[in-house]
Amino acid sequence: MSVENAWKEKELHGRYHNILNNDENIDKTATLSWLTRGGIFPETEGFLCAIQDQIIPTRSYLKYIVKDGNIKTTKCRMCNKGHENVEHLISSCEVLAPREYTNRHNNVAKILHIEICYKLKVIDCKTPYYKYNPKNVAENNNFMVYWDREIQTDREVIHNRPDILIFDKQTKEITIIDISVPAPANIHKKEKEKIDKYLLLSEDMKETWQATCVRVIPIVIGATGEITKNLKRYLQVLDQPFGIHTELQKAAILGTCNVVRKVLNKPAKEQEK
């Protein structure tokens, strides 16, 4: 291998390491916990590391790094719009959004829903998330938990359908929870976005539901398993142990690996017309 190639390879491998070290919003220990506690197959582990280091055969990688002469375009092989690089494939492709990203998001949301409902004694056993069908409304004498349900409001509120909503019937407190699995670089931005998104709904519900308090909790897991420093606090508010971040992270990681595998199964070279 030439010195230049060796250097390039080193640079690429170091990319993820740099992200982790330079992003002050990332909880580095928690982010890396899937490697030791995730129970993920070695093959998937290797594949995820390759995704994190951006050394998978996307069209951009093949054209600019491998310099494969057969690759004429870096347009995404799925949507033919965005540039096909790792970030595009794991978080921005409009062809992958409706099914693949939604499934990944819902799996993370289901794990949280199960834990919340179990803690509040709204359900009495924990079903594995991949077999779990959340009820739109689950309740007991003390709590009501909504799943992906539109909230009736007095004023017009565009964002009126959070992933999960908890109503405490005794204290009249409302907790709005919204989940996101964005590109690693966007995790902090996404947390803020989610809080702003439900501001109007919070205000409206305070009046219409005569709630004593409405809080918005963003649960954001990076597409390749990144954990923000805020997650611990948010899980605490939900009365959940921080340890469940490994489960949430694992669902996000497996979802991302599935998405990327699906794309790479399609030939990178443009089909002759």
Ligand SMILES: [Zn+2]
């Ligand atoms: Zn695309």
